[in-house]
Amino acid sequence: MKLKKIVALVSSAILxxxxxxxxxxxxxxxxxxxxxxxxGFSVSTLNNPFFVTLSQGAKDKAKEQGVDxxxxxxxxxxxKQTSDIEDLISKNISxxxxxxxxxxxxxxxxxxxxxxxxxxxxxxxxVNGVDVDCAIASDNVEGAKMATEYLVxxxxxxxxxxxxxxxxxxxxxxxxxxxxxxVADKQLNVVSKQTANFNRSEGMTVMENMLQxxxxxxxxxxxNDEMALGAVEAIGSKDIVVVxxxxxxxxxxAIKKGKMVATVAQKPDLMGATAVETAVKIIxxxxxxxxxxxxxxxxxx
Numbered sequence: 658m659k660l661k662k663i664v665a666l667v668s669s670a671i672l673x674x675x676x677x678x679x680x681x682x683x684x685x686x687x688x689x690x691x692x693x694x695x696x697g698f699s700v701s702t703l704n705n706p707f708f709v710t711l712s713q714g715a716k717d718k719a720k721e722q723g724v725d726x727x728x729x730x731x732x733x734x735x736x737k738q739t740s741d742i743e744d745l746i747s748k749n750i751s752x753x754x755x756x757x758x759x760x761x762x763x764x765x766x767x768x769x770x771x772x773x774x775x776x777x778x779x780x781x782x783x784v785n786g787v788d789v790d791c792a793i794a795s796d797n798v799e800g801a802k803m804a805t806e807y808l809v810x811x812x813x814x815x816x817x818x819x820x821x822x823x824x825x826x827x828x829x830x831x832x833x834x835x836x837x838x839x840v841a842d843k844q845l846n847v848v849s850k851q852t853a854n855f856n857r858s859e860g861m862t863v864m865e866n867m868l869q870x871x872x873x874x875x876x877x878x879x880x881n882d883e884m885a886l887g888a889v890e891a892i893g894s895k896d897i898v899v900v901x902x903x904x905x906x907x908x909x910x911a912i913k914k915g916k917m918v919a920t921v922a923q924k925p926d927l928m929g930a931t932a933v934e935t936a937v938k939i940i941x942x943x944x945x946x947x948x949x950x951x952x953x954x955x956x957x958x
Contacts, residue, residue: 691774692751695725696936699741701758701782701827702733705855705883706905707925711756711781714929722937733824733854735762742766752776752936759826760785776939780932781925783828791935793928793949797829797902800921800953801836801878804900807919807955808876809844811898816875819867820850821860821888823880833880833902841878848874853884860887868892876900882908882920889916904956912958919957927951 696719700712712728719726727745731738735758743766745753753770757763760783767777767784777789808818820837823830830852841847849867853859860879864887868874876898879885885901889911892899901908904922911917928951935945 693749694940695727695748695750696752696754696933696940697742697745697748697750698726698728698754698756698932699731699738699745700728700756701731701738702855703730704732705881706907707881707883707903707923708756710905711925711929714926715754715933716929717926718930718933722933724933724937724940726933731758733758733856735759735826738763739766742770746770746773746775750775751940752778754778754780754932754936755784756780757782757784757827758824760828760831761826776936778932778935778939780928781829781923785828790939791945791947791949793932793935793951794828795923795928795951795953797832797953798836798839800902800923800955801833801880802840803953803955804902804919804921805837805840805845805878807957808878808898808900809840811918812845812875814844815846817848817871817873818845818876818878819864819871819874820847821863821877821879821884822850822852823855823884825852827855830880837878845876853879853887855881855883857883857887860884861891862887864888864891868895882917885917885920886911909956912956915958919955922954922956924951 698715700708702708729741738758753775764784764787767787778791779789780793783792848871851863853863874897877888879901882901882903882905885899888899899917901920904920908920938945
């Protein structure tokens with residue numbers, strides 16, 4: 658009987674120890690969350706060929722790498738993007754890739770993600786006031802300078818030009834505007850500038866209004882090809898030179914037909930692929946560069 662009691666006591670002790678071990682293990686794994694290995698991608702809009710290509714580049718790379726990628730479309734709405742990011746956070750993602758609608762407005766949601774231990778990569782546009790793990794973008798300032806210098810070479814110094822600006826607050830808008838004005842303020846006469854929110858139909862409307870106010874415009878610099886193509890529609894047969902940015906298929910077709918003179922080529926598919934590739938490295942515990950620049954080039958006929 659004594660032996661049976663000793664065996665029972667030893668068994669109880671082993672069981673108790675194993676339960677303690679389980680609870681200790683559980684406490685360790687319930688520390689700061691590193692997510693479930695999935696990647697969330699909040700894209701500014703999928704109503705624009707450039708961002709469709711950016712998203713597709715990310716999807717193709719995710720499929721190749723065998724990782725789970727959740728893409729959400731903010732529809733050019735900063736409030737919806739905040740909601741989308743909060744939803745991605747609740748899905749326990751490991752890495753957030755963000756292409757902001759507005760580089761300021763997105764900051765609080767991105768800070769929330771970081772506070773939950775989620776790593777963040779910005780792509781094409783930055784997040785103002787937030788130290789993200791990696792920023793992947795084209796050199797928008799340099800691209801705009803190249804485009805404006807080409808504009809000067811075609812229409813001459815002091816010619817009257819207008820600027821179609823992108824969405825207010827987007828880093829691409831700020832940077833492309835800065836590059837344009839670095840050249841234009843010294844060599845051209847900028848008679849008007851107005852936002853058309855990177856949108857083709859708005860670009861057409863804004864350009865129509867600008868033409869009513871300034872009939873002797875010689876050139877247009879648009880912050881993206883969609884607005885440039887809208888401007889082309891408004892201009893019709895008038896002899897006005899139009900330069901865009903993004904090198905979309907429609908813009909390249911317009912350049913071939915002589916309706917636009919140039920665009921700045923980015924590589925949205927490469928940016929999307931690089932963002933996912935970088936996210937996978939982060940998930941695997943590898944060190945990544947804080948900034949990854951993607952080269953731009955001027956495309957003419």
